Amino acid sequence: MAIEVTGLVKTYGETRAVNGVDLTVAEGEVFALLGPNGAGKSTAVEILEGHRTATAGTVRVLGIDPETGGRDYRERIGIVLQETAIEKELSVREAIDIYGALYPRRRPVGELIEIVGLEAKSDARIKTLSGGQRRRLELALGIVGDPELLFLDEPTTGFDPSARRQAWTVIENLAGLGKTILLTTHYMDEAQALSDRVAVIRSGEIVAEGTPETIGGRADAATVISFSLPPGTRPPGLGETLEEGGLYVMTAPEATSTLHRLTSWAVAEGVELGSLRVEKPSLEDIYLELTGEAAGE
Numbered sequence: 001m002a003i004e005v006t007g008l009v010k011t012y013g014e015t016r017a018v019n020g021v022d023l024t025v026a027e028g029e030v031f032a033l034l035g036p037n038g039a040g041k042s043t044a045v046e047i048l049e050g051h052r053t054a055t056a057g058t059v060r061v062l063g064i065d066p067e068t069g070g071r072d073y074r075e076r077i078g079i080v081l082q083e084t085a086i087e088k089e090l091s092v093r094e095a096i097d098i099y100g101a102l103y104p105r106r107r108p109v110g111e112l113i114e115i116v117g118l119e120a121k122s123d124a125r126i127k128t129l130s131g132g133q134r135r136r137l138e139l140a141l142g143i144v145g146d147p148e149l150l151f152l153d154e155p156t157t158g159f160d161p162s163a164r165r166q167a168w169t170v171i172e173n174l175a176g177l178g179k180t181i182l183l184t185t186h187y188m189d190e191a192q193a194l195s196d197r198v199a200v201i202r203s204g205e206i207v208a209e210g211t212p213e214t215i216g217g218r219a220d221a222a223t224v225i226s227f228s229l230p231p232g233t234r235p236p237g238l239g240e241t242l243e244e245g246g247l248y249v250m251t252a253p254e255a256t257s258t259l260h261r262l263t264s265w266a267v268a269e270g271v272e273l274g275s276l277r278v279e280k281p282s283l284e285d286i287y288l289e290l291t292g293e294a295a296g297e
């Protein structure tokens with residue numbers, strides 16, 4: 001196991017930021033921690049990085065206790081913190097150079113700049129970079145030491161959509177090299193695209209864990225069929241409900257036969273089903289359910 005956590009607790013005064021977390025991540029696995037603001041994700045990740053001390057519990061990362069692992073430990077891991085304080089007068093190239101000097105096995109500066117797509121900014125001072133460009137630099141700094149294990153705390157927050165896809169490719173490539181990756185994200189599509197397993201954390205506790213496809217009973221959940229009808233059309237009466245915005249929605253435990261009845265009705269009536277969709281609940285639907293943030297709650 002690359003990461004083994006048992007009974008992890010972190011308190012700040014009265015606040016139990018992490019409240020008894022058990023977690024294992026296998027070598028080469030990409031694992032995502034999901035959860036609302038203040039759920040305890042960064043706290044947990046920073047304890048694993050060795051940046052914070054645990055109140056209780058045991059933590060082993062690469063077989064090492066991060067609290068006492070020291071330099072040997074830090075040389076084997078890469079970190080992209082949620083917030084970093086880099087010297088803003090440095091240029092992109094200088095910053096990568098300086099951070100790289102801390103590691104025995106460093107990747108070439110030019111290669112890193114290319115990986116994160118900062119070629120046009122390599123000599124620009126950090127203080128002149130946009131938010132997303134800074135985040136890209138931080139990603140480069142996280143992998144400068146060619147780490148075995150990478151911690152990414154919200155690695156793509158502030159990225160434009162194409163930069164996010166590029167970052168995904170970088171992360172996928174790292175995973176392809178067999179690196180273990182623990183990431184946090186608020187983007188469910190990101191978790192879905194990148195992770196082998198995800199855990200949802202709420203108020204310091206893991207409330208669900210599994211693959212993105214099966215977590216929270218997602219794979220077994222009924223299929224949702226939705227469609228719209230031309231104005232004035234009488235609905236089929238197959239158990240659909242009319243939602244705000246004029247969309248009809250039906251839940252179908254047996255999607256194939258339900259869809260057959262619906263489309264047979266539509267063809268017989270000569271009605272075109274607009275915006276027809278057939279889908280399982282998304283990871284985001286499941287997440288909202290698990291964290292009690294669904295509309296109306």
Ligand SMILES: Nc1ncnc2c1ncn2[C@@H]1O[C@H](COP(=O)(O)OP(=O)(O)OP(=O)(O)O)[C@@H](O)[C@H]1O
Binds near residue numbers: 035036039
């Ligand atoms: N240094 C600190 N001192 C006191 N309380 C803290 C400290 N750091 C975090 N907390 C509290 O611990 C809880 C968990 O915070 P944490 O930063 O781990 O959340 P998070 O899941 O990373 O949230 P976000 O999605 O907003 O990044 C919060 O209630 C926060 O206020």
Ligand SMILES: [Mg+2]
Binds near residue numbers: 041042082153
């Ligand atoms: Mg955080």
